[in-house]
Ligand SMILES: NC(=O)C1=CN([C@@H]2O[C@H](COP(=O)(O)OP(=O)(O)OC[C@H]3O[C@@H](n4cnc5c(N)ncnc54)[C@H](O)[C@@H]3O)[C@@H](O)[C@H]2O)C=CC1
């Protein structure tokens with residue numbers, strides 16, 4: 138039976154600090170975790186974490202999960218349905234989250250007591266969420282972002298971990314990897330990568346929180362590299378889906394993945410020269426690229442887009458095929474395109490730029506395989522750009 142936050146809080150350092158209680162050698166510094174987000178991956182992340190907080194003494198058992206409230210067709214609120222059934226009936230039906238996961242539709246109260254904040258929403262909502270959280274979180278809070286995506290501001294690109302740090306003034310690690318949520322939900326083995334900036338101990342704490350026998354997590358000191366891998370592979374997954382929809386076969390798809398990986402690496406290093414080559418060989422790099430191009434939502438919708446000859450928009454296909462879940466690749470392609478055109482790099486990244494132009498209808502889906510034949514960009518794809 139899960140201990141409640143109030144019960145466990147009585148013998149930890151927070152209680153001692155607040156009430157002047159006596160701390161002895163056996164008093165544990167216990168961390169309280171809140172998951173901000175409750176979509177497909179958010180719900181699986183809460184399940185993973187909740188299985189560990191029950192077993193690890195340094196964490197409170199209870200895990201809060203902030204839910205963007207919505208009304209179900211039955212007339213019940215999503216958060217009530219999650220707490221009644223212990224399942225996210227909309228975004229992860231059929232999977233028990235663990236009795237110690239508590240859904241909370243009130244963002245402020247969900248984060249109030251937490252010193253470990255796990256952010257996992259579609260990236261387009263994060264700026265608004267950060268604004269709402271200013272002044273509402275604990276000063277000693279640490280964050281981790283599981284969000285694959287970026288923002289582009291007037292000043293240039295901004296990774297989601299930086300957005301969190303800038304708005305909330307807290308350190309933010311990232312966790313990315315070959316992590317199709319539905320597979321992890323049924324406890325099939327996978328790996329993930331934590332990226333951290335300076336503090337290895339914090340990274341190890343995040344590894345402890347997420348690691349399970351079926352979810353093997355390792356840490357690397359390369360927050361930008363890890364986050365850019367997770368973000369950029371979604372553009373390549375759109376390209377892979379287009380190739381599937383055009384029935385081009387496996388060799389073409391492999392070529393698209395190879396070219397995509399080169400562009401991921403080149404773009405990451407141009408933005409952040411500190412990005413390490415070795416990061417691309419972690420789960421967050423080549424492994425995530427492969428799994429998303431084989432089985433992800435971006436791939437699936439892009440396949441349908443190409444089969445329809447580009448006549449049905451990605452928005453329409455997303456709404457119809459994903460039922461509330463969100464695609465990240467189409468908006469990431471747009472955001473990356475803005476960076477490329479602003480910096481005069483469009484010609485250096487033919488795959489990234491072609492994906493965006495197909496998504497907005499400027500080019501037909503077939504351009505994903507034609508561009509290399511009909512434009513001089515091919516030589517760059519082939520490897521003439523010196524930084525590739
Ligand atoms: N699903 C997956 O297999 C994986 C997803 N990710 C990443 O995790 C992040 C979150 O994705 P998922 O958990 O899969 O979400 P999702 O795409 O399944 O669900 C969409 C979520 O957005 C919420 N939402 C809708 N409107 C909102 C608003 N205005 N404000 C705030 N929230 C709103 C919905 O309530 C729902 O929780 C994304 O960056 C994704 O790329 C990473 C690894 C695997």
Ligand SMILES: O=C(CO)COP(=O)(O)O
Pocket residue numbers: 285314315316317318371374425428429432433434435436464465
């Ligand atoms: O990031 C993912 C797997 O690691 C999921 O990718 P999709 O959003 O394309 O499903």
